[in-house]
Amino acid sequence: MSKSPFIDEIPPRSWLGDVHLAAVFLTRLPLPDAGMGDLARSMRAFPLIGLGLGLGGGAIAWAAGSVLPPLAAALLCVLSLVLATGALHEDGLADLADGLGARGDRDKRLEVMRDSRTGAFGVLALIFSVGLRTAALAAIPLGWSQCAALVAACSLSRALIPAAMQVMGPARGDGLGAGAGCPDATIAATAAGLGLLACLAGLGLSGTLGALIAALAAGGAVVWTARRALGGYTGDVLGAVQQATEIGILLAAAGMLS
Template sequence: MRGLRAALAFLTRLPSGRLEAEDFACAPAWFGVVGLLIGALLALVFVVADALWPATLAALVTVAAGLLITGGLHEDGVADVFDGLGSGRPKERALEIMRDSRIGSFGALALGLALAARILALAALGPLVVVSLIAGQGLSRVMMALLLRAGPYARASGAATGMTGPFGPQGAAVLGATLLVSLALMGYHAGWAVFGGLAGLILSVWLVRLWMMRRIGGLTGDAFGAAQVLGDVGFLLGLLACL
């Protein structure tokens, strides 16, 4: 279970106990499980907030809670990717921009639109919002793990370079089980609309990878964060399109 605790430490600010550097090599297989946990916490936040305020405000509170749980890790990736790739600069300069802690206009606009789309989509999902939060957080992090292991990694070193090895039989089983649980949960409540959500998720992640590969020839830690955020938004929008 050290891989699970490593995934929890990497993806969230929740307590995870003492870990060694080698524990993080097993973390990606547990990304989806951590996503389900995050989704369950956010679903609880939404239920409480929805009892107090209108759906849009409840969705805003829920998204804010997600930022607190993860420390805005993935959202930072969205801003960095759009700043770096949107700059139109050559590869090395784009990578430098992506490492810059300051946010530029491209990043601010992209992040603002992504957060707004997520808030509005959650508010519009009605009775499906609870299961959508759980499944969306789980599935988007499964895709994040698959993207990480698919590579190629664009930097010689970085936050994700120690997690690019194979999953192994146990890791693949954990990741596969998380995928099936997420799809079954969503499919039971949303029926065939789950395939619209899955299509939106896959398309969003594929576009992030395509853009990264064409601009700099590889992926970075920021790309994985952007894929999670935009994949989750794509999942929610795909669901809404098919309901």
């Protein structure tokens, strides 16, 4: 495990501290300052933050769906998740799409990904991300089914971020991806286990198998592409992994629950 530059001010192995730091990093909720902790270690709590986001999004979808058409309610749910996370993962997806769409070598792609401006490929990636998630949610029956699908998608998609870091190295020596440090195999396994438990609670065994297959296929495609085009991961690549796996899980849930 590479050393994180963050100074550890959270009690060692504190789950509460890790949940707090993960929530501050993954969301824009008005939380107390977490201080500077070990971000790599806190990744074991990523699926727990996803669980909370899924429950919140499910509640909004349920309330909106009682007075609005399914498509409008689903779009409001996706909007609530984007606002809650500050479009953290969507930003990564757009930057990766722009980088992959750029002409040139690896260094040119990484340079484009650093650019704060969003190009045509990034805009299209965001359109398809929001559109596919909204369409999938609208196809799932209102109520517990939608909530279960959101819990599974939000939790497992974030649980697989540490796993993706296990099979890739950092594409560059600086930036958020490298600065966070790489979680060890125990952290990755813990996060994956918690994500699978959230799926089992919401979708059952058969639904979890379908969601896992979809997540691995979608996330694996991003990992394979990033390794070939960039030589490893950046913070943007990890955001794109989350987006791809969330889309895959919601589409799988829509197919099983609609």
